[in-house]
Amino acid sequence: MKILILGSGGREHALAWKIAQSPLVDEVFSAPGNPGTDKIGPCFDLDITDLKAVQELALQLNPDLIIIGPEAPLAAGASDALRARGFDVFGPSQQAARLESSKGFAKDLMQKYGVPTARYGRFDDLTEALDFLETMEAPYVIKADGLAAGKGVVIAETLEDAENTVEEFMTGKFGEASSEIVIEEFMQGEEASVFVMTDGEGAIYLPVAQDHKRVGDGDTGPNTGGMGAYAPAPVVDARTLELVQTMIVEPMLSGMAEDGMPYQGVLYVGIMVTEAGPKVVEFNARFGDPECQVLMAGLPGDIVPALLVCATGGLAGAHAQLCEMMGLSDFRPSAVVVMAANGYPGTVEKGSVIEGVEAADAIDGVTVFHAGTDVNADKKLIAAGGRVLGVTATAEDLRTAIAKAYEGVDAIDWPGGFCRRDIGRRVL
Known part of the structure; x- marks a missing residue:
């Protein structure tokens, strides 16, 4: 298979890294990609919200599957445009993606389907x-x-x-x-991220992750896109996950299908675990970033068959086989620490040189995913965004995975960046 991934962040690097390991895959293309995905396969520089350019690239490459990473092209209708051209696409339609692109739309649907929320x-x-x-x-x-x-x-x-x-x-x-x-x-409780891969009918539940949104240690400072994550998150026990399934996911999927906007792709369910049970904080129409990094690192098997079935249908009949192929029951505890440019989430300085990524990557169990990087004229790796690197580690338990991730962070020499030092503090 040839697979095209749209996006340029840590989530897309993690997906490319995982997909490239599949024996079913010959080539992984990225658009626009980053210096990390460039080592996996060809990158094509284009604006992925420009539907004409995206369709032209797809027609040129003729991939067997297209995966849309971030929310902007989904909101712009990229999946609809590509499906209309005959491509198999992992990612919801523009209408279904309004779960993320309009908070009000999502809240109204939850109210309509009886889904618990604030x-x-x-x-x-x-x-x-x-x-x-x-x-x-x-x-x-x-x-x-x-x-x-x-x-x-x-x-x-x-x-x-x-x-x-x-x-x-x-x-x-x-x-x-x-x-x-x-x-x-305001809802009192603890947040967690539930990810559901779906073809609109069947559903595969990935290990529950917990993200760290605030910029500073101890959950202080402004909200960010995410400063780190780990999985599995014990805050969601089996009973709570069952309630998420029966009270949230199943009503949403069946309701959206009945309303003529079946949801295909991955549904990110941000929940608050409250005394009254789980309630929805938000929906996203794609893998979380940085949660995707820990999910891809921790899954020992092949995710490509599940991605393809979600894009084409028939998930319910193949559920057990796909879960086994992914290695869901053997998921390895995983953690990611995000290294961000100084000033994030406000105005950041771009262009600072980053050294030591190879040394971090060489540590057993550590993988560094590129999020906001570029290469300068001297071929040096530089910061080119707010969240720049996702230092990810897997181990036999979460405590060790978190320690390994920080070992990776400490191997990187980048005075222009910072990270939180308490990722996983709740579980530790």
Whole structure:
């Protein structure tokens, strides 16, 4: 098989790395890719939200499967355009991807299908939004309705902070993405990430992961796209996972199919484990980043057959066989520490030289995934984004996996970057 992966981050590097190990795969193409995926197969520099350019590349390469990594091309309708050209695509339709591209749409669907989530209101009028805040209790959760690169959620501790955030959002902080907002009640509990691979009917549940969203140790500072993750996360026990399946995933998949927008691909279910049971924090229409890195590193088997069946149908009849091929029952505990450029999640300095990635990669059980890297004129690896590297490790237990990931971090010489030093603190 030839497989094309759209995207350029750590998630896409992890997918390319895992897919390239499959005996079914001859070539892995990436667009636009990064210096990490460039070592796996050819990269093609293009804007993956430019549907014409994406279709032209697909027609040129003629891949057997196309995997759409990030949310932007899904929201732009890339999967629909490629399917219309006859390609098999792992990734939901534009309509189904609105679960991520519109927080209000997702909340309305949850309400319609009876899926447990926080009380909310959605607004495109500033006065109405400020009035709604008066009916809520602190802390306040304010979300941009559209895509804001993982930064469109603020938890405000006081009414004044909440009012200021609402005003900032609705007067253009994230442009069109925050012209409409969702205000939610704050849910007490612990967050976890449940990933479900689906063809719209059947479902494969991957090991539960836990992400670390805040930029600083001890979960301090602003929200980010994710500073690290580990799996499996013991916060979700078998009973809780059963409730996620019966109260959240099954109603969503069956409801969306009945409403003419069957969901194909991976459904990311961000849940809050509360005293009243699991409730949905958010849905994403793709693998999480950095959770994808720990999932790909920890799976010992071949994920390609499952990706293909999710894209083409027939998952329910092949479920047991696909789970066995992936090695789900033998998943190895895994952890990733994100190294970010100084200043992240605000303004970051680009161009700083990174040394020692090869030394980190040489440590047993450690793999360094590239997220925001580039190569300068001197062929040196440099920082080219906010989140730059995902130092990932697997081991016989989580404690050892986390320690190995930090051993990898310490082998990297990059004064221009930083990381959290407490990834996995809850489980430890």
